[in-house]
Amino acid sequence: MPSVRVNGVDLGIESFGREDDPLVLLVGGTTMLSWPDALCARLASCGRRVVRYDLRDCGASTTIDPENPAYDLRDLVADAATLVGVLGARTAHLGGVGVGGMVAQVAALDYPEVFSALTLVGTRPVGPGPVDEDLPDHDAAVIGALFSRPRPDWTDREAVAAFAADGAEQMGNDPQEARVTAARIWDRTPSSDPAVHQANQLGMVFSRIDCTPRWRERLGELDMPTLVVHGRADPFFPVGNGEALAAEIPAARLLVLDDMGTALRHTAADQVAAAMLAR
Structure with a gap:
């Protein structure tokens, strides 16, 4: 996959659609594979240039030390804003999943x-x-059970994929989709270091970066069409978090997907794409 140089680091990207179509920029959460292929392809078929990318220390992006990142949330925000210009666009529709959604809020x-x-x-x-x-x-019970499981050998592709599938239902996700995504993340990890593989699979780097100052109190400043998508079965960020976002962002639309947990399902691609484009 290609990468582009932004703010002194290389960011792994993947593009869908025609380069002269309006840009939809999708922030990885933490890798780009948190945005399903089917959703990216659907948006592209509706006349959008879709670019999804990996955050720093994830996927095909510059990886130095995911356990001790030397950057903060605002650096990731600046990456998103700079990337728009590097891709040759003036503006973009910005999307973020999970921790990538935090980057997206502050970037907007x-x-x-x-x-x-x-x-x-x-x-x-x-x-x-x-x-x-x-x-x-x-959800303390779910998260406690998930993180008390024995960790796999992070250098063993099949063990990592099985570990992801085993925990998928508790996170409200599809086990087969989780297995396939974990294997693809493993394949894209440019290192044999177990710590790097673990960081790519679990997105742990984000919990180690400085996310101050707070931004929640500024959400009322947002003056752009906003869609909030949340899974009713999400135990990690329960649906009340999405409801709060939609309530605090002026004129935001809330789309709650009953069968979704922490991950966007491939089967929801058409519905989510239609909601994203209805602005």
């Missing part, structure tokens, strides 16, 4: 001249760490 707030629309999937309006009292936190 800090660079309103760059982003024309916003899609936030399975995310919340505060960074990692203690959650605001009015927001539902992770």
